Amino acid sequence: xxxxxxxxLAVVVAAVVLQVSVFHAFSAxxxxxxVPNLALLVVVAAGLVRGPELAALLGFVGGLAIDLAPPAxxxxxxxxxxxxxxxxLAGRVRQDSGASPLAxxxxxxxxxxxxxxxxxxxxxxxxxxxxxxxxxxxxxxVAIGYDVLxxxxxxxxxxxxxxxxxxxxxxx
Amino acid sequence: xxxxxxxRRRPSRAVLxxxxxxxxxxxxxxxxxxxxxxxxxxxxxxxxxxxxxxTGTASAVRPFAAVPDHFRTTDGLRRDVAALRAENxxxxxxxxxxxxxxxxxxxxxxxxxxxxxxxYSLVPARVVAMGPxxxxxxxxxxxxxxxxxxxxxxxVLDSDGLVGRVVHAYRSTSTVLLVVDQESVVGGRxxxxxxxxxxxxxxxxxxxxxxxxxxxxPSATAARGDTLVTWGSRxxxxxxxxxxxxxxxxxxxxxxQQSTQAVITPFVDFTSLDLVxxxxxxxxxxxxxxISAGGVTRAPVSTSKEHR
Numbered sequence: 001x002x003x004x005x006x007x008x009l010a011v012v013v014a015a016v017v018l019q020v021s022v023f024h025a026f027s028a029x030x031x032x033x034x035v036p037n038l039a040l041l042v043v044v045a046a047g048l049v050r051g052p053e054l055a056a057l058l059g060f061v062g063g064l065a066i067d068l069a070p071p072a073x074x075x076x077x078x079x080x081x082x083x084x085x086x087x088x089l090a091g092r093v094r095q096d097s098g099a100s101p102l103a104x105x106x107x108x109x110x111x112x113x114x115x116x117x118x119x120x121x122x123x124x125x126x127x128x129x130x131x132x133x134x135x136x137x138x139x140x141x142v143a144i145g146y147d148v149l150x151x152x153x154x155x156x157x158x159x160x161x162x163x164x165x166x167x168x169x170x171x172x
Numbered sequence: 173x174x175x176x177x178x179x180r181r182r183p184s185r186a187v188l189x190x191x192x193x194x195x196x197x198x199x200x201x202x203x204x205x206x207x208x209x210x211x212x213x214x215x216x217x218x219x220x221x222x223x224x225x226x227t228g229t230a231s232a233v234r235p236f237a238a239v240p241d242h243f244r245t246t247d248g249l250r251r252d253v254a255a256l257r258a259e260n261x262x263x264x265x266x267x268x269x270x271x272x273x274x275x276x277x278x279x280x281x282x283x284x285x286x287x288x289x290x291x292y293s294l295v296p297a298r299v300v301a302m303g304p305x306x307x308x309x310x311x312x313x314x315x316x317x318x319x320x321x322x323x324x325x326x327x328v329l330d331s332d333g334l335v336g337r338v339v340h341a342y343r344s345t346s347t348v349l350l351v352v353d354q355e356s357v358v359g360g361r362x363x364x365x366x367x368x369x370x371x372x373x374x375x376x377x378x379x380x381x382x383x384x385x386x387x388x389x390p391s392a393t394a395a396r397g398d399t400l401v402t403w404g405s406r407x408x409x410x411x412x413x414x415x416x417x418x419x420x421x422x423x424x425x426x427x428x429q430q431s432t433q434a435v436i437t438p439f440v441d442f443t444s445l446d447l448v449x450x451x452x453x454x455x456x457x458x459x460x461x462x463i464s465a466g467g468v469t470r471a472p473v474s475t476s477k478e479h480r
Contacts, residue, residue, distance in 0.1 A: 016222075017222060017226055017229055017301075020313070021313075023302070026236075030302075030304075032377055033302070033304065035304045052188065053187045056187055056191050057191065059191075067198075069222045070226060070313040071301050072307065072309075072347075073309050073339055073349060075202045076198050076215070077196070077198030077202060081195035081196070084188070084192060084195060119307070119308075120308065126203055128203070135375055139306060139308070143305075
């Protein structure tokens with residue numbers, strides 16, 4: 001456990017930093033400002049390998065990192081809420097379905113939809129900013145598409161990482 | 173049994189409920205707190221730590237982002253040279269024709285030199301991170317913070333025009349709210365008629381990035397092609413006067429509305445933001461070179477960093 005925690009934390013924070021700075025440098029990679037949600041992929045990978053508890057916890061940490069890391073200017077806790085829900089859902093999916101790549105991609109798509117929608121909806125409720133529904137409907141499909149597109153490249157690596165970290169914890 | 177075991181259902185639900193409650197608590201604290209939010213210090217601390225990490229990542233990645241440029245064909249480069257040569261000739265012709273205007277402008281500049289409006293100095297900075305569109309707010313991180321003399325409510329511009337304003341300044345980085353953000357409101361003045369109005373962002377970037385201008389005087393109208401500059405706030409915070417914002421591309425007026433609406437296309441390309449300048453007061457102490465009307469003030473030797 002003592003080794004696992006810093007590694008997992010570093011992975012989540014790295015994902016948050018990469019998604020704001022790398023995709024800005026390669027501006028051709030972002031579609032109208034929408035970039036792949038790497039923190040979400042980390043959370044989903046944790047959910048698929050380790051179950052809902054760790055995934056929800058990681059979702060909280062990763063979401064809080066997105067909420068507080070520099071370019072963010074919205075009310076803190078909104079991404080945390082979105083990713084906690086997404087992580088829990090991903091963890092529950094693992095119990096129902098096998099580890100087929102198609103199921104993993106579907107899980108990422110579903111979690112991306114839920115997380116981005118929860119975030120947008122919380123913004124509408126809090127007027128922070130007052131997001132027009134049209135804007136949300138335009139951004140959410142692109143976000144889901146981008147996350148699913150990146151899944152085959154990133155998710156297997158993350159899942160392998162979480163599998164390798166598991167024995168330490170069992171030994172404890 | 174370790175606390176994070178995943179087989180049992182009940183503890184998993186307890187963890188979920190606990191985390192959800194934590195989220196709701198955070199949201200409530202931050203939303204109710206407003207400017208004096210209890211999360212302010214946490215935000216600053218995280219910004220102070222992650223800001224330099226973002227700066228480092230951006231500078232590590234930048235050479236790779238430039239790689240596609242190396243693979244452009246000679247043909248493409250030749251075409252670029254031809255296009256640039258044609259533009260150069262055109263600009264030179266225009267310059268020759270505007271010698272008179274130039275002289276008059278020089279006289280006016282001389283008059284203005286004593287006023288505060290040319291007393292602005294710029295702290296140069298690079299954009300190192302951009303908030304994702306999924307967050308529905310258009311903000312970027314720049315690699316200049318309080319140690320470079322940057323503080324909240326300062327105007328940010330680039331060579332094309334107005335970029336936005338600083339909303340949070342951390343030690344070595346700052347967060348800038350772009351003018352295209354939906355929460356952004358800038359006072360604007362039309363170049364031809366001197367009419368004033370409010371410019372709001374629409375939350376779009378890229379080629380379809382537009383702003384909305386609402387003129388204060390209901391009888392005034394904006395003409396297509398008219399340029400819009402900032403009106404300027406008191407003491408130059410958050411916006412200094414006279415920074416070009418964009419060009420009027422469409423005008424609409426409905427009888428029910430009290431004022432004329434115009435669509436503004438900003439001069440700045442917000443998807444490829446890189447080098448920007450933060451307007452600071454003259455004589456600001458900074459750890460990097462400060463650009464002012466009279467030239468460049470070198471940074472103190474002891475603290476000068478990678479910025480030239």
